[in-house]
Amino acid sequence: MWARHGVIILTALGLLACYASTLKGMAAQWWTDEDMSHGFLVPLVILWVVWRERERWLKLSPAPNWWGFALLALAAGLQFASALGVGLFAGSVAFLLSAAGVLLCLGGSNWLRVAAFPLALGAFMLPKLAVVYNQATLPLQLLASRIAAAILTSGGIGVIREGNILDVGGHRVAVVEACNGIRYLLSLGFLAVVLAYWSDPKPWMRWVLLAAAVPVAIVANGVRVAAAGWLPSLEEGVPHAVSGCLIFVLCLATLMLFRQLFNSVYVHYRH
Amino acid sequence: MNKLVILLFWLTLVSCLSAQIALGPTVDTFGVLAGSTVTNSGPTVVLGNLGVSPGAAITGFAGIAPGGPGLVSGSINSANPFAAQAQIELTAAYNAAAGAASTATVAGNLGGLTFFPGVYTSSSTLGITGTVTLNALGNPNAQFIFQIGSALTTATSSTVLLINGAQASNVFWQMGSSATLGTTSSFAGNLLALSSISLGTGAVLQGRALARTGAVTLLSNTITAPAGLSGPPPPLVTPAPSSLLLVITGLAGLMIYQNRKRLFKSLKSH
Numbered sequence: 001m002w003a004r005h006g007v008i009i010l011t012a013l014g015l016l017a018c019y020a021s022t023l024k025g026m027a028a029q030w031w032t033d034e035d036m037s038h039g040f041l042v043p044l045v046i047l048w049v050v051w052r053e054r055e056r057w058l059k060l061s062p063a064p065n066w067w068g069f070a071l072l073a074l075a076a077g078l079q080f081a082s083a084l085g086v087g088l089f090a091g092s093v094a095f096l097l098s099a100a101g102v103l104l105c106l107g108g109s110n111w112l113r114v115a116a117f118p119l120a121l122g123a124f125m126l127p128k129l130a131v132v133y134n135q136a137t138l139p140l141q142l143l144a145s146r147i148a149a150a151i152l153t154s155g156g157i158g159v160i161r162e163g164n165i166l167d168v169g170g171h172r173v174a175v176v177e178a179c180n181g182i183r184y185l186l187s188l189g190f191l192a193v194v195l196a197y198w199s200d201p202k203p204w205m206r207w208v209l210l211a212a213a214v215p216v217a218i219v220a221n222g223v224r225v226a227a228a229g230w231l232p233s234l235e236e237g238v239p240h241a242v243s244g245c246l247i248f249v250l251c252l253a254t255l256m257l258f259r260q261l262f263n264s265v266y267v268h269y270r271h
Numbered sequence: 272m273n274k275l276v277i278l279l280f281w282l283t284l285v286s287c288l289s290a291q292i293a294l295g296p297t298v299d300t301f302g303v304l305a306g307s308t309v310t311n312s313g314p315t316v317v318l319g320n321l322g323v324s325p326g327a328a329i330t331g332f333a334g335i336a337p338g339g340p341g342l343v344s345g346s347i348n349s350a351n352p353f354a355a356q357a358q359i360e361l362t363a364a365y366n367a368a369a370g371a372a373s374t375a376t377v378a379g380n381l382g383g384l385t386f387f388p389g390v391y392t393s394s395s396t397l398g399i400t401g402t403v404t405l406n407a408l409g410n411p412n413a414q415f416i417f418q419i420g421s422a423l424t425t426a427t428s429s430t431v432l433l434i435n436g437a438q439a440s441n442v443f444w445q446m447g448s449s450a451t452l453g454t455t456s457s458f459a460g461n462l463l464a465l466s467s468i469s470l471g472t473g474a475v476l477q478g479r480a481l482a483r484t485g486a487v488t489l490l491s492n493t494i495t496a497p498a499g500l501s502g503p504p505p506p507l508v509t510p511a512p513s514s515l516l517l518v519i520t521g522l523a524g525l526m527i528y529q530n531r532k533r534l535f536k537s538l539k540s541h
Contacts, residue, residue, distance in 0.1 A: 030515075034510070034513035034514065034515075035514055036514060037513045037514050037515035037516075038514035038515050038517065038518040040515060041515065041518050041519070041522070045522075138316065138342050138344060139342070141344065142342075142344065161346075164344050164345070165345070176510070178510035179510050179511070181511075183510065183511045183512075183513070183514050183517065184511055184517070186514055187514040187517040187518050187521065188517075188521075190518060191518060191521040191522070191525065194522070194525065195525055198525060198529055199528075199529060221511065224511060240512075241512045241516065244511045244512040244517070245512055245516065245517065245520045248511075248512075248517050248520060248521060249520060249521070249524050252521050252524050252525070253524075256528060
């Protein structure tokens with residue numbers, strides 16, 4: 001028993017040592033990029049999930065699987081490519097693949113199955129993929145501007161939209177790059193999956209709520225921009241942070257309602 | 272010697288002050304404005320408005336038929352009053368640039384040269400091969416005006432470098448005919464052309480492409496319209512709170528939601 005624990009701890013330490021530079025790079029991005037600062041919480045949530053599943057872990061008897069080495073080799077290739085200049089994203093994916101490979105090597109497919117969800121949560125701490133981010137930014141900015149203009153117009157507030165600039169009664173608001181909604185999207189996506197895991201035993205609910213989080217986050221970002229356009233006092237400082245968090249909590253409440261709705265539909269059709 | 276320095280400084284100051292040109296408040300918002308057509312191929316990005324007037328044809332951009340890969344952060348204006356007003360202001364700015372008192376004469380290739388604030392005149396074509404440097408001497412309001420008798424042509428990968436506070440919004444290239452930016456060249460300033468403007472594949476323009484009568488042709492370019500002298504930039508929406516704060520708030524909300532029955536019980540018992 002103790003020998004097994006020793007092997008696990010040593011392997012984990014080895015993995016951390018091998019990917020120290022990648023992990024350092026990831027932490028640096030969490031520290032400097034406010035879109036990604038939730039990355040600090042992801043490992044904690046993963047540890048909480050593992051602890052919550054401890055009964056399942058203890059029941060499993062290890063059945064080492066050689067395919068784990070294939071995953072480790074693939075991860076090593078990715079890490080090598082990352083070191084050659086492909087970028088931090090490849091190295092971070094390699095870290096998660098290596099973790100999966102180690103689990104397969106030490107405990108077999110049963111271990112990997114139990115670890116699948118915590119490993120999948122690790123995707124939320126991966127660095128932003130620059131190609132995708134750059135392509136998505138401008139369309140999302142324009143979308144947030146359109147949604148905000150539509151909300152203000154439907155509320156009877158006069159607004160002139162010039163691309164990403166809203167003129168609300170002479171008060172001009174620019175929907176800049178950092179207002180594109182990716183921050184809401186990543187944070188809400190992560191919490192949607194955690195919500196589904198915590199409150200619902202059905203694994204498919206995680207995917208459904210993750211998908212539902214996308215439109216909710218996009219619309220919520222539009223609401224946030226509209227609020228800032230309507231009430232200039234919400235543009236900065238504490239009121240800005242509080243309004244941003246309140247809208248985010250409302251998003252989460254919407255996802256909880258969606259969960260109830262999906263559950264009702266599921267129960268209805270099952271019976 | 273000191274008197275000479277003071278005289279030179281005074282002349283430079285007078286020439287700079289007398290050369291102040293401002294784009295109008297409407298044309299100031301445009302990244303691209305043409306007289307006849309705007310044509311695009313490839314994933315061009317225009318940060319600013321795009322328009323054409325009195326012509327109406329705009330091709331190669333998302334958001335206007337027949338569509339295309341180009342993206343515009345601002346509005347697309349085809350032969351509407353907004354574009355017409357921008358053209359009126361462009362004509363005024365063009366005439367002001369053309370009529371500014373010249374401080375020096377230039378010719379041929381500007382590559383490798385450094386220019387200080389002033390009005391530079393060329394009776395015929397001008398070219399840029401390599402790097403041309405515009406040095407504002409620490410004055411962010413310093414203007415550079417290039418009066419070009421006919422065409423401006425830049426070579427592949429040529430660069431206009433702004434240093435010591437020089438601003439793209441304060442650089443004016445006034446052409447008697449057209450401007451052609453070479454493939455992957457990096458250009459700065461407002462291009463004010465009497466007829467047409469053409470950007471080579473991958474050319475980056477930190478400024479505006481404004482053509483009075485002819486076409487603007489784009490090929491996978493990035494054009495960023497800078498803030499001009501005609502007004503302050505619009506206030507920015509400060510972004511959403513950091514994702515760390517959002518997730519902490521969300522996790523707290525989830526905890527309350529998951530333990531709501533226990534919380535209600537304890538509240539009742541108290």
